[in-house]
Amino acid sequence: MDKIKILLVDDEEDFVQTLSERIQLRNLDAQVALCGEAALQHIEKDVPDVMVLDLKMPGIDGMDVLSRVKKNHPDVQVIILTGHGSEKDEEEARNLGAFEYCQKPVEFDILVKIIKFAYKNKIDTNRISSTL
Amino acid sequence: MNQLQDKKIAFFGKMTASTTHEMKNVFAIIKESSGLMEDIISFTNDIPEPAKVKFISIIGKIKNQIERGNTLTQRLNRFAHSSDRAIDDTDLNKIVQRLLNMSERLAKMKNITLELLPAADPIMITTKLVELLMAQFNCLECLFDNMPDGGKISAHVESLDGNPTISFQIEPLTSDPANKMHNFILSEKWSELEETCKLLNASANIDNNKTCITITLPEKLNCDIQ
Numbered sequence: 213m214d215k216i217k218i219l220l221v222d223d224e225e226d227f228v229q230t231l232s233e234r235i236q237l238r239n240l241d242a243q244v245a246l247c248g249e250a251a252l253q254h255i256e257k258d259v260p261d262v263m264v265l266d267l268k269m270p271g272i273d274g275m276d277v278l279s280r281v282k283k284n285h286p287d288v289q290v291i292i293l294t295g296h297g298s299e300k301d302e303e304e305a306r307n308l309g310a311f312e313y314c315q316k317p318v319e320f321d322i323l324v325k326i327i328k329f330a331y332k333n334k335i336d337t338n339r340i341s342s343t344l
Numbered sequence: 345m346n347q348l349q350d351k352k353i354a355f356f357g358k359m360t361a362s363t364t365h366e367m368k369n370v371f372a373i374i375k376e377s378s379g380l381m382e383d384i385i386s387f388t389n390d391i392p393e394p395a396k397v398k399f400i401s402i403i404g405k406i407k408n409q410i411e412r413g414n415t416l417t418q419r420l421n422r423f424a425h426s427s428d429r430a431i432d433d434t435d436l437n438k439i440v441q442r443l444l445n446m447s448e449r450l451a452k453m454k455n456i457t458l459e460l461l462p463a464a465d466p467i468m469i470t471t472k473l474v475e476l477l478m479a480q481f482n483c484l485e486c487l488f489d490n491m492p493d494g495g496k497i498s499a500h501v502e503s504l505d506g507n508p509t510i511s512f513q514i515e516p517l518t519s520d521p522a523n524k525m526h527n528f529i530l531s532e533k534w535s536e537l538e539e540t541c542k543l544l545n546a547s548a549n550i551d552n553n554k555t556c557i558t559i560t561l562p563e564k565l566n567c568d569i570q
Contacts, residue, residue, distance in 0.1 A: 224369050230376040237383050268365070295368035317372035317414060320379050 216331045218242045219260035221251040221277065222293070223269040231264075234320060240327070248272030252280060259285055262311075262330045264323070267294040267301060275304060282309035287338065289330035293318060350430040353474050357427030364421035371414050378406045419445045426473040431565055434473055435466040436508050440499050443480040451484070455493045458484075461500040467508045470564040475543045482537035483512045483548070483557045489533065504560070511558040 218235060220242055222228040228244050235242040243260070245251035247269050255263075263281065267274035274292065281288050292305045295316040302313045311330045314323065382403050385396055423446050426439075437460070444458045451458050480499075487497055491514050500511040534548075537557075541548045546561045 224373060227369065227373045227376060230373065230380050234376065234380050234383055237387065295372060296365050316368050317375040317410065320376070 215239065215241045216262060216327065217258075217260045218327060219245060219251060219254060219263045221245045221248065221263060221269075221274070222266040223247055224266075231320075235324070235327075238324060240324075248274065248277040251277055255281065255285060255288070260288060261334055262289045262291065262327050264291045264293050264327070267292060267305075268296045275301075275308065278305060278308045278310060287334055289334050291323075291326055291330055293323070347430075353427045354430075357424045357474075360424035361421055364417050364424060367417045368414070368421075371410050371417065374406065375410045378403050378410070423477075426477060430472060431470060432473050433468060433470050436469055436501050436510065436561075437462040437466060439473060439476060440480065440501050440510055443477050443484075444499060446477075447481065447484055450488070451497070454488055455495075456488065456491070457496040459496055459498045461498050463501045463503065467501065467503050468563075469508050469561060471544055471561060472565060475540055476561070479537060479540040479544060479546065479548070479559055480510060480512075482533055482540055483510075483559065485533045486531070486537065486557060487512060487514050489531070506563070508561045508563060509558055510561075511556050513556040 218240055220228045220232055220235075221244075222231075223246055225246055228246070232242040232244050243254065243258070245254050249271055251263070251265070252272070254260075265274050265277060274294070278290050278292070281290060286309070289311040290309065292302075292310050292313045293316060294301070294314075305313050311333060312326050314326070381399065385391060385399050385403075391399070419442070422442055426442070441460050441462070444460055447458060484497065491497075496515045498513045498515065500513060502509055502511075537548050541559065544561060545565055546559055549558050549560070550556065551558065
């Protein structure tokens with residue numbers, strides 16, 4: 213399996229850098245964006261397989277990022293990881309195409325499993341599309 | 345309570361909820377940082393074994409406290425959101441659990457255990473959530489003041505003759521329950537409870553054994569009640 217390309221998007225730099233280090237220790241590729249704008253710019257240059265996205269960020273919020281990513285890069289699997297979320301947020305995120313919705317703090321091993329499932333979902337979806 | 349009172353409460357709730365959201369981020373950072381330490385320890389061969397064991401033990405304590413902090417923060421967050429709307433829908437089981445969670449520390453100071461005996465099915469009510477939490481707390485305060493340290497208070501949620509009710513029962517019985525319970529009827533806290541129940545269009549009663557306070561609520565609060 214190719215190394216999964218992950219983009220972590222969160223304005224809490226300490227959190228997202230530490231998460232990135234832990235993910236990379238598990239032989240996955242993890243890049244970091246500290247705001248929605250930076251995430252959207254990053255995607256234009258280097259499309260990730262999976263995005264782990266916070267909701268409440270200064271500037272463009274996570275829901276807006278999710279909407280734009282699914283519109284312009286529908287293959288990207290987006291996992292919401294938020295400290296804020298409500299049931300209403302979860303419903304909205306899933307309706308916009310989020311693969312999964314998680315609350316902080318999350319069990320790291322569970323997050324890695326979800327990332328791998330999300331990547332598998334991407335591969336399976338592409339495979340089905342190419343046979344149609 | 346009038347609209348300004350409701351807004352005051354909502355303000356406190358909003359500020360508290362906002363801060364608890366930030367605290368979640370803090371715990372997330374600590375959790376990942378301790379996780380990274382664990383990763384480095386397990387991937388590194390140079391650390392002497394006794395030091396490794398010690399580090400892992402310390403990280404274990406950090407993780408336990410993270411869980412504890414996270415639980416407390418979640419409870420405070422849910423409590424804070426109780427004031428989002430002046431009148432709202434809720435499952436009576438959930439709001440009683442919310443109050444018991446928030447009162448745990450105070451009960452622990454008297455070595456009292458709080459236990460929820462929920463209704464088998466959700467009991468949905470429309471009411472003033474903050475005032476309902478206050479009324480429940482008034483009941484607990486009455487009971488705390490009139491039972492010895494130790495023992496248990498059970499909160500029994502049920503629907504009696506179509507009316508949602510919460511019954512707070514003390515166990516074990518005090519040596520002189522009738523006298524103690526009679527005493528607090530005359531107390532300020534009982535007056536507060538009665539006043540709060542009026543705002544809910546509810547009633548508070550003590551059973552014949554004088555060991556149980558029951559709040560009986562309407563299923564849907566009349567919005568005209570101020």
